[in-house]
Amino acid sequence: MAEPLSPPRLLPSGDSAITVEFSRTIDDAANRRVLALDLVIAAEPIAGITETVPTYRSLLVHYDPVQIGFDALGEQLLARAAKAPPTETGTRRWRIPVAYGGEHGIDLEDVAKALGTTPDEIVARHVAGDYRVAMIGFTPGWSYLSGLETFLHMPRRKDPRLLTPAGTISIGGIQTGVQCLAGPSGWHLLGRTPVRTYQLHRDPTFLLEPGDAITFTAVDAKTFAEQDRAADAGEFVAELVRP
Amino acid sequence: MSKLVVTSIGPASSVQDGGRPGSQRYGLVPSGAMDRLSLAAANTLVGNELLAAAVEIGPFGASFTARGGAVRVGLAGASRNADIGGRPVAFDSSATLSEGETLNLGFARGGSFSYLAIEHGIEGEPMFGSLAVNARAGLGSPYPRPLQSGDELKTQAASGIAERCIELPASTDAPIRIVFGPQDDEFADESKRLLTDSEWKISATSDRMGYRLEGSVIKHLDGHNIVSDGTVNGSIQVPGNGQPIVLMPDRGTSGGYPKIATVITADFGRFAQISAGRPFRFKAVTIAEAQAEAIKFHALLRSLPDRLRGIEDFGLNIEALRDANVAGQAVSAIDAVTWQVAVP
Numbered sequence: 001m002a003e004p005l006s007p008p009r010l011l012p013s014g015d016s017a018i019t020v021e022f023s024r025t026i027d028d029a030a031n032r033r034v035l036a037l038d039l040v041i042a043a044e045p046i047a048g049i050t051e052t053v054p055t056y057r058s059l060l061v062h063y064d065p066v067q068i069g070f071d072a073l074g075e076q077l078l079a080r081a082a083k084a085p086p087t088e089t090g091t092r093r094w095r096i097p098v099a100y101g102g103e104h105g106i107d108l109e110d111v112a113k114a115l116g117t118t119p120d121e122i123v124a125r126h127v128a129g130d131y132r133v134a135m136i137g138f139t140p141g142w143s144y145l146s147g148l149e150t151f152l153h154m155p156r157r158k159d160p161r162l163l164t165p166a167g168t169i170s171i172g173g174i175q176t177g178v179q180c181l182a183g184p185s186g187w188h189l190l191g192r193t194p195v196r197t198y199q200l201h202r203d204p205t206f207l208l209e210p211g212d213a214i215t216f217t218a219v220d221a222k223t224f225a226e227q228d229r230a231a232d233a234g235e236f237v238a239e240l241v242r243p
Numbered sequence: 244m245s246k247l248v249v250t251s252i253g254p255a256s257s258v259q260d261g262g263r264p265g266s267q268r269y270g271l272v273p274s275g276a277m278d279r280l281s282l283a284a285a286n287t288l289v290g291n292e293l294l295a296a297a298v299e300i301g302p303f304g305a306s307f308t309a310r311g312g313a314v315r316v317g318l319a320g321a322s323r324n325a326d327i328g329g330r331p332v333a334f335d336s337s338a339t340l341s342e343g344e345t346l347n348l349g350f351a352r353g354g355s356f357s358y359l360a361i362e363h364g365i366e367g368e369p370m371f372g373s374l375a376v377n378a379r380a381g382l383g384s385p386y387p388r389p390l391q392s393g394d395e396l397k398t399q400a401a402s403g404i405a406e407r408c409i410e411l412p413a414s415t416d417a418p419i420r421i422v423f424g425p426q427d428d429e430f431a432d433e434s435k436r437l438l439t440d441s442e443w444k445i446s447a448t449s450d451r452m453g454y455r456l457e458g459s460v461i462k463h464l465d466g467h468n469i470v471s472d473g474t475v476n477g478s479i480q481v482p483g484n485g486q487p488i489v490l491m492p493d494r495g496t497s498g499g500y501p502k503i504a505t506v507i508t509a510d511f512g513r514f515a516q517i518s519a520g521r522p523f524r525f526k527a528v529t530i531a532e533a534q535a536e537a538i539k540f541h542a543l544l545r546s547l548p549d550r551l552r553g554i555e556d557f558g559l560n561i562e563a564l565r566d567a568n569v570a571g572q573a574v575s576a577i578d579a580v581t582w583q584v585a586v587p
Contacts, residue, residue, distance in 0.1 A: 014475055014477055014507060017473075051266075055470075055473050065534040065537045066541050070530045135471070138496065140271045140380050141270055198270075200381070200382075
């Protein structure tokens, strides 16, 4: 039988938010508990909570102190954290097209060299991965994925780039990610996806949810260009494999 | 249709409102006004909802011209020399620009941000329920970027009702109150004491994402990299160089530096208004105290409509008179134009 779950730490983030911390490190089990607590709160709401923000190791719970105080909310959060997490059978799974290497992924060759292998093997290994959206943060739609195989773990760049392209698929540390908007990044750029994880005036505006399962599929430059135009017109381009 | 045309404006000026909470789980920060009390006061002066969209004006001067009809405005926040076509206008009061008239605003005094609310509000297309500018995410309306000369803020014609002023609590230089956490255990007690015992200044390189603090160096117990977790307005992050950064309304929704403490809700706007280079201090309070202050702050916001006064009330016009004199313009207390008499 599973060990009884240790209670998370309740850390004050000022007077209007609580950080419910399950681990101090990146830890898949902790991330599952974060996402589970998020689901339990959605199913059994607590009056006064205004929004929740799942991250790798903690759930940030924003609340209105006019409606509920730190101690009362903390008690209810601990009670929900002790509940059995919902089963994962309902998890959505997305297949996301990626154009790897070349102009789409300018670091692919360097990554292959650094890891002592070929670009093709890096792509094969990245495509073979079974990932989960551990958190979305930093800028709109920037999705941090857990599940990167150990072989592809690599320290971040010493000099972060100030501008990396929209749709960048990259690896950094023990994570891989789907970046939506152009912006700074210290990760290694393997490719680009035409998928917009965030697009105004599209329903839904945000494609991915924390907890969604992700696999990648390699596409050529021509397919990328076609799908990029379709995505620009509001199509998802990402394939919903399940449910 | 009336509109206010931006005839000149400095950096760090944008349309802001109560922001767009609810999508931080997708990486979208709420943005919104740096100083909510001043935003709400400006809106109250012209009969708008408390957190309706208004112009947040950065430290430099600005001017606006009414076109297509008269435009009534409410001014609050950091006070400035202000005039409409040469007649002085006081802060914490409303005023009306006739068609073609220009409102001139000088540099901010005793603060960083002023709020110019427009009666009937600013017309725009809300995104996630808000007009607030978040330039990085391409959000905001009527312009998804800071304001520039020539921009137009569309509204409806001024109602012509009597001007009002608003009685706000006296400003204070009291220390900015903080609650320790969420990662204060990454710091020695000595470092925590340094935060509250030393004098701080806000760096000139600060912006709507974060205020960089200059002062003591806050050392971490071990390493400055933690695993990214969620942030709030007022999170005090300590990066590797030990110089804290306080996260402001355009912050990233997650961050990877340890957060030693958080500015309390009731003091956040007052903190946002501290001018670069001016010394200030922090004071630690308990969560219970911070929450009691948050409840009082909420009540203060709700009380704003009850704090409106007719502009003829002499006792409340001392501030206006002082502002006008500082403006270097002769003001007569019986000038019918400057001191309009409110009609109940």
